[in-house]
Amino acid sequence: MASTDSSTNKISIGLLGFGTVGSNVYNLIKDQGLEIAQATGASIEIKKILVRDIAVPRQDAPPEIFTDNFEDILDDPDISIVIELIGGLEPAFDYITSSLENGKAVVTANKQLLSQRGFHLFKLAREKNTQIKFEASVAGAIPVIKVLRESMVAADLTSVYGIVNGTTNYILSEMSRTGAKYRDALANAQEWGYAESDPTEDITGKDAAAKMAILASIAFHTAVSLDDVACIGIEHVSSTDISYARNLDLTIKLLGVAKLYGNKINVRVYPALIKKDHPLATVSGAYNAVFLKGNSIDEIMLSGPGAGGIETASAVVSDLVSIIVRREPGAHENVAAWREMEFYPDDEVISKFYLRLEVKDEPGVLATIAKVFGDHNVSVESVIQKDSGAHAELVMVFHAVREASFRAALEKIAELSEVKSQPWPIRVEGNGNEQQ
Amino acid sequence: MASTDSSTNKISIGLLGFGTVGSNVYNLIKDQGLEIAQATGASIEIKKILVRDIAVPRQDAPPEIFTDNFEDILDDPDISIVIELIGGLEPAFDYITSSLENGKAVVTANKQLLSQRGFHLFKLAREKNTQIKFEASVAGAIPVIKVLRESMVAADLTSVYGIVNGTTNYILSEMSRTGAKYRDALANAQEWGYAESDPTEDITGKDAAAKMAILASIAFHTAVSLDDVACIGIEHVSSTDISYARNLDLTIKLLGVAKLYGNKINVRVYPALIKKDHPLATVSGAYNAVFLKGNSIDEIMLSGPGAGGIETASAVVSDLVSIIVRREPGAHENVAAWREMEFYPDDEVISKFYLRLEVKDEPGVLATIAKVFGDHNVSVESVIQKDSGAHAELVMVFHAVREASFRAALEKIAELSEVKSQPWPIRVEGNGNEQQ
Numbered sequence: 025m026a027s028t029d030s031s032t033n034k035i036s037i038g039l040l041g042f043g044t045v046g047s048n049v050y051n052l053i054k055d056q057g058l059e060i061a062q063a064t065g066a067s068i069e070i071k072k073i074l075v076r077d078i079a080v081p082r083q084d085a086p087p088e089i090f091t092d093n094f095e096d097i098l099d100d101p102d103i104s105i106v107i108e109l110i111g112g113l114e115p116a117f118d119y120i121t122s123s124l125e126n127g128k129a130v131v132t133a134n135k136q137l138l139s140q141r142g143f144h145l146f147k148l149a150r151e152k153n154t155q156i157k158f159e160a161s162v163a164g165a166i167p168v169i170k171v172l173r174e175s176m177v178a179a180d181l182t183s184v185y186g187i188v189n190g191t192t193n194y195i196l197s198e199m200s201r202t203g204a205k206y207r208d209a210l211a212n213a214q215e216w217g218y219a220e221s222d223p224t225e226d227i228t229g230k231d232a233a234a235k236m237a238i239l240a241s242i243a244f245h246t247a248v249s250l251d252d253v254a255c256i257g258i259e260h261v262s263s264t265d266i267s268y269a270r271n272l273d274l275t276i277k278l279l280g281v282a283k284l285y286g287n288k289i290n291v292r293v294y295p296a297l298i299k300k301d302h303p304l305a306t307v308s309g310a311y312n313a314v315f316l317k318g319n320s321i322d323e324i325m326l327s328g329p330g331a332g333g334i335e336t337a338s339a340v341v342s343d344l345v346s347i348i349v350r351r352e353p354g355a356h357e358n359v360a361a362w363r364e365m366e367f368y369p370d371d372e373v374i375s376k377f378y379l380r381l382e383v384k385d386e387p388g389v390l391a392t393i394a395k396v397f398g399d400h401n402v403s404v405e406s407v408i409q410k411d412s413g414a415h416a417e418l419v420m421v422f423h424a425v426r427e428a429s430f431r432a433a434l435e436k437i438a439e440l441s442e443v444k445s446q447p448w449p450i451r452v453e454g455n456g457n458e459q460q
Numbered sequence: 461m462a463s464t465d466s467s468t469n470k471i472s473i474g475l476l477g478f479g480t481v482g483s484n485v486y487n488l489i490k491d492q493g494l495e496i497a498q499a500t501g502a503s504i505e506i507k508k509i510l511v512r513d514i515a516v517p518r519q520d521a522p523p524e525i526f527t528d529n530f531e532d533i534l535d536d537p538d539i540s541i542v543i544e545l546i547g548g549l550e551p552a553f554d555y556i557t558s559s560l561e562n563g564k565a566v567v568t569a570n571k572q573l574l575s576q577r578g579f580h581l582f583k584l585a586r587e588k589n590t591q592i593k594f595e596a597s598v599a600g601a602i603p604v605i606k607v608l609r610e611s612m613v614a615a616d617l618t619s620v621y622g623i624v625n626g627t628t629n630y631i632l633s634e635m636s637r638t639g640a641k642y643r644d645a646l647a648n649a650q651e652w653g654y655a656e657s658d659p660t661e662d663i664t665g666k667d668a669a670a671k672m673a674i675l676a677s678i679a680f681h682t683a684v685s686l687d688d689v690a691c692i693g694i695e696h697v698s699s700t701d702i703s704y705a706r707n708l709d710l711t712i713k714l715l716g717v718a719k720l721y722g723n724k725i726n727v728r729v730y731p732a733l734i735k736k737d738h739p740l741a742t743v744s745g746a747y748n749a750v751f752l753k754g755n756s757i758d759e760i761m762l763s764g765p766g767a768g769g770i771e772t773a774s775a776v777v778s779d780l781v782s783i784i785v786r787r788e789p790g791a792h793e794n795v796a797a798w799r800e801m802e803f804y805p806d807d808e809v810i811s812k813f814y815l816r817l818e819v820k821d822e823p824g825v826l827a828t829i830a831k832v833f834g835d836h837n838v839s840v841e842s843v844i845q846k847d848s849g850a851h852a853e854l855v856m857v858f859h860a861v862r863e864a865s866f867r868a869a870l871e872k873i874a875e876l877s878e879v880k881s882q883p884w885p886i887r888v889e890g891n892g893n894e895q896q
Contacts, residue, residue, distance in 0.1 A: 052756060056614040062681065062798050063613045159611070165757040167611035175595070175603035177499045178492040178777035245498065303763070306739045320488060320774040321601040324764035327739070328757065338756040341614035350786055362498050 035064075035348055036071040038097035038128075040119055041109035045133060045160070046073070047084050048337035049107060056341065064348040072097050074110075074119075098122055105347060107340060108132040117141060124148045124156065131343040133160035133336060139234035139250040142241065155350075157343035162235045163188055163312040165335035166328040167342065172242045172316070179318035183283040184243045188235040190310035190330035191226035192258050192278040194218040196266075196295075197308040200275055205263050218310050229255035229293040232280045239314070240282035240291045246365040248282070248291055254370050255293035260448040265380055268408070268419050269297050274378075274452065275305045288368035296451045297378050371428035376405075376452040378421050381437070382445035385416040389442045393418065396440070400433035401425070415444050421452060471500075471784055472507040474533035474564075476555055477545035481569065481596070482509070483520045484773035485543060492777065500784040508533050510546075534558055541783060543776060544568040553577060560584045560592065567779040569596035569772060575670035575686040578677065591786075593779035598671045599624055599748040601771035602764040603778060608678045608752070615754035619719040620679045624671040626746035626766035627662035628694050628714040630654040632702075632731075633744040636711055641699045654746050665691035665729040668716045675750070676718035676727045682801040684718070684727055690806050691729035696884040701816055704844070704855050705733050710814075710888065711741045724804035732887045733814050807864035812841075812888040814857050817873070818881035821852040825878045829854065832876070836869035837861070851880050857888060 037053075039046055053060065053068050061067055071089065074097060075082075078090045094115075097103055106123040108130060110116050116137050120130050124145065132138070138145070138161055149156040159169045172184075187193050191213060198209040210227070213219035225231045233253040240248040258278055266276055274297040282291040298304050303325055307313040312330030317323045329335045383389045390409065397404060403423040410417045422430070434447050473489075475482055489496065489504050497503050507525065510533060511518075514526045530551075533539055542559040544566060546552050552573050559566050560581065568574070574581070574597055585592040595605045608620075623629050627649060634645040646663070649655035661667045669689040676684040694714055702712055710733040718727040734740055739761055743749040748766030753759045765771045819825045826845060833840060844855040858866070870883050 052614050056616065056756075059613050059616075165615070166760055167607050170611055171603050171607065174782060175606055175775075175778040177495050177781045178488050178774050179601070180492065180495075245495075301742060303739065303742045306737060306742055318774075320492075320770050322765040322768070322771060324602055324762070326760070326762050328760035332758070334756050335758060338614050338754075339611075342611045345613045346610060 033066050035066045035068050035104060036100070036102040037068060037344070038100065038103040038106045039070050039073045039109070040094070040097070040106065040116075041111070042073050042075050042082065042085075042090070043109065044333035045336045045340070046109045047082075048333040049109070049340050050085055052334070052337050052341050053344075060341070060345060063345050066348050068344065068348075071103055072100065094119055098126060103128065105129045105131065105344065107344070108134060109340070111136065113137055113140065120145060120156070121148060124152050124154055127152055127154055129155040129157075129347045131157050131160075131340055131347065133158065133340060135161040135231070135234045135238060139237040142238065142249070143247050155347050157347060158238070159343045160336045160339035162238055163314055163326075164190075164328065164330045164332060165338045166312060166314065166326045166330070167339070168239065168314045168326050169242060170342070170346070171326065172239070176243070176316060176318065176321070179316065179321045181243050181284075181316060181318040183281065183317045184239050184314065185279060185281040185283070185317075186314035186325075187277055187304060187307050187312050188239070188280045188314065188330065189226055189229075189232040189278060190312060191219045191223060192229075192232070193307065193312070193330070194310045195227075196258060196261065196276050196278065199261070199263055199266050200270070201308075203263055203267065206259070206261060227259055228257035229278065232278060232293045236280035236282055236291050236293060239280070240289065243282060243316070244284065244289055244365060245363045246289065248289065252367060253291045253293060256295060258295050261295050261450070265378070265450060268380060269378070272297075272378075272421070273300050274298060275300055276450070277304055277307070279304075279453065283368075285368040285372075288366045290368040290370065290373060292370065294451055296453045298453045302453075371426070371431075373427045374424050375427060375430075376422060376424045376454070377430055377449045378419070378452050379434075379447055379449045380445075381418045381420070381443055381447055382412070382415045383418055384442045384444065385411060385414070386442075389416070390418065392440065392442055393437060396436045397422070397433050400429045400436070402430055402433045469502050471502045471504050471540060472536070472538040473504060473780070474536065474539040474542045475506050475509045475545070476530070476533070476542065476552075477547070478509050478511050478518065478521075478526070479545065480769035481772045481776070482545045483518075484769040485545070485776050486521055488770070488773050488777050489780075496777070496781060499781050502784050504780065504784075507539055508536065530555055534562060539564065541565045541567065541780065543780070544570060545776070547572065549573055549576065556581060556592070557584060560588050560590055563588055563590050565591040565593075565783045567593050567596075567776055567783065569594065569776060571597040571667070571670045571674060575673040578674065578685070579683050591783050593783060594674070595779045596772045596775035598674050599750055599762075600626075600764065600766045600768060601774045602748060602750065602762045602766070603775070604675065604750045604762050605678060606778070606782070607762065608675070612679070612752060612754065612757070615752065615757045617679050617720075617752060617754040619717065619753045620675050620750065621715060621717040621719070621753075622750035622761075623713055623740060623743050623748050624675070624716045624750065624766065625662055625665075625668040625714060626748060627655045627659060628665075628668070629743065629748070629766070630746045631663070632694060632697065632712050632714065635697070635699055635702050636706070637744075639699055639703065642695070642697060663695055664693035665714065666693075668714060668729045672716035672718055672727050672729060675716070676725065679718060679752070680720065680725055680801060681799045682725065684725065688803060689727045689729060692731060694731050697731050697886070701814070701886060704816060705814070708733075708814075708857070709736050710734060711736055712886070713740055713743070715740075715889065719804075721804040721808075724802045726804040726806065726809060728806065728809075730887055732889045734889045738889075807862070807867075809863045810860050811863060811866075812858060812860045812890070813866055813885045814855070814888050815870075815883055815885045816881075817854045817856070817879055817883055818848070818851045819854055820878045820880065821847060821850070822878075825852070826854065828876065828878055829873060832872045833858070833869050836865045836872070838866055838869045
């Protein structure tokens with residue numbers, strides 16, 4: 025029983041880039057043609073594909089639709105939607121701006137670009153009365169952008185947080201599961217294709233920071249760019265910490281957190297210890313999960329595969345469908361920043377901390393260290409002291425404390441001759457409800 | 461920096477029902493007016509509210525907007541959207557059909573009505589070129605209907621399953637947490653307002669079945685109604701089973717499962733034992749969680765509060781926003797059943813089972829029982845035998861087996877003189893990836 029509305033018109037699309045995601049988009053549009061036609065009343069055709077070298081033989085698509093000249097797509101009046109999957113700042117920025125200027129709608133998965141020049145693009149799309157959509161830029165197939173934009177209008181959101189980088193979650197999951205050291209877990213992730221040969225963007229937290237900038241902007245209707253997001257990566261997470269954490273019934277995750285403090289916003293990325301029975305603790309491997317917390321919704325979680333060619337392609341096709349069913353952008357399209365907000369200083373944030381220190385194994389060391397914390401109003405919740413050969417090891421968990429006070433105490437601690445290791449504290453998050 | 465588009469036009473709404481959800485909708489529209497205006501370019505006004513008795517004093521809204529006559533809303537040409545929150549089949553069905561017939565759009569939270577007469581309403585909305593939306597009918601504030609309709613077009617879904625009834629999840633969570641008996645946990649849920657004084661709809665699984673009928677219809681574009689969903693409730697779940705399950709590292713949940721077998725569909729509701737590290741195991745209390753599994757998305761989970769006045773109201777307002785930003789329904793609106801599918805027979809489904817039996821404590825009983833299962837090709841994975849006073853207790857877990865074979869074996873088992881208890885088997889689900 026086919027609907028009478030299906031396939032009444034044809035939408036032509038220009039695709040920029042034909043890597044894993046690009047070829048998956050191409051195939052998905054072919055394979056899911058009936059579903060797409062039922063959902064949109066249109067048939068979709070990828071008319072041209074921009075690649076660097078058209079001489080490379082490609083199996084999925086006929087050779088005549090490939091081009092190495094962007095103008096072939098830009099100047100084709102049939103092409104009403106451009107899908108940008110080449111990544112990076114340039115020439116992607118140039119291609120997207122000229123597409124929007126020509127009135128074409130744009131779908132992109134480019135988180136780097138959006139987190140740095142998104143507002144320019146949103147503004148341009150608005151001026152040109154067209155649309156830019158970017159579901160695939162954050163959390164793969166998980167429809168968090170659509171949910172934030174369209175289902176959370178009355179949610180009165182207060183925070184958005186979660187695991188938004190699959191590579192680091194895979195590495196931390198492996199370290200937790202097998203007891204592996206960071207270097208070995210990273211090498212393993214590279215071998216299995218979960219980490220790039222240059223994993224810097226992921227392990228430093230920059231990739232997560234870009235995604236959090238996008239999520240925070242959409243959730244709180246204000247301009248948050250990559251530079252506004254302080255981030256700590258996972259390079260200093262040690263297998264020793266993970267093993268101590270396990271004994272405390274905690275597990276480690278790289279979290280992105282965007283949170284309102286009154287009418288100010290704070291967005292950060294950092295490794296955190298969370299309770300084993302928190303829903304985030306069950307998000308393992310390369311999966312992502314995003315929590316939306318708001319006064320009218322309590323707390324909603326969306327989780328799923330954070331990346332992957334077919335999953336990201338599925339998000340791109342969803343955007344395509346959304347654009348086609350609403351050719352005229354509604355008032356809410358591209359209005360990503362109608363509110364100006366100040367940033368809440370990192371120093372003022374209240375957190376619990378975990379800290380492991382190698383110290384000289386001699387009387388009075390704990391008293392000395394405890395005094396420094398006490399002098400800074402940092403209150404110790406629990407201490408474990410353990411011999412580890414030449415030194416002793418102190419594992420301390422602190423009550424919630426103003427970040428600036430904790431950092432000041434740490435500076436003093438690092439200067440003590442009794443302390444033998446660089447202190448790398450890790451935040452401890454409560455359960456979902458304590459996350460404010 | 462207010463957008464220039466905001467508040468340029470006014471949308472008048474008629475609200476049917478002013479209970480907990482209704483008054484929350486009223487207040488949410490007032491409180492979130494700026495957000496709604498930014499998202500829609502319109503200001504929303506609740507113009508009239510239908511209640512049974514207008515004489516009852518109400519604090520939230522001015523008395524002059526209440527009416528006890530539905531015609532006041534139906535015949536008001538200003539009112540373009542009707543929100544139905546009275547529930548039940550009649551007069552809700554009558555109100556919704558006449559609203560649609562008059563070209564008004566409808567938002568409803570009425571799962572009973574949708575799961576029994578949804579297709580009539582979808583068809584009518586389509587004929588009248590208007591919209592009916594029902595996010596609040598399933599899983600409260602969790603935007604699963606929108607995600608299914610708009611983000612899963614290319615997902616190639618194969619199953620939709622999860623926890624869709626908060627009352628039974630609260631009861632089962634309490635039984636697991638405290639070891640309480642079913643009756644006591646139910647009484648506790650009633651005392652805390654998590655269960656109604658007549659909890660039949662919830663504990664028999666009928667409420668979950670209605671929601672699964674709606675989810676299956678939308679996910680697979682076919683007509684599934686309440687009568688098509690076989691359901692088993694939680695009345696026979698005993699604290700003894702929960703305690704045995706804990707020793708097997710399993711926890712119990714009432715699951716709704718809609719699944720494709722080739723081109724046939726099977727939709728059911730039943731209590732199931734799941735592994736403690738499965739994400740569903742962390743969904744506790746009155747929370748809901750829905751998994752979407754598809755060839756292009758792997759597996760996506762959405763979880764959050766399944767009910768609650770403010771959360772349900774938030775879903776209603778999301779629908780309102782969706783209707784306003786797309787005044788002309790797209791081709792995909794209301795096309796909930798463009799595919800005719802056969803049902804896959806319950807008898808053919810392959811499942812693992814757990815079974816506890818009280819048996820006579822004498823030699824040869826286990827052999828007798830094992831032989832009956834063996835004769836029906838039902839293979840035992842593990843057995844625990846325990847003395848419990850006069851009788852012995854057998855706790856058996858079976859390898860995956862065709863349902864009909866297992867049921868046939870059970871019938872024989874129940875007839876044995878050695879067996880002292882009515883056998884209530886419980887399905888055992890694998891982890892997410894084995895769930896097919």
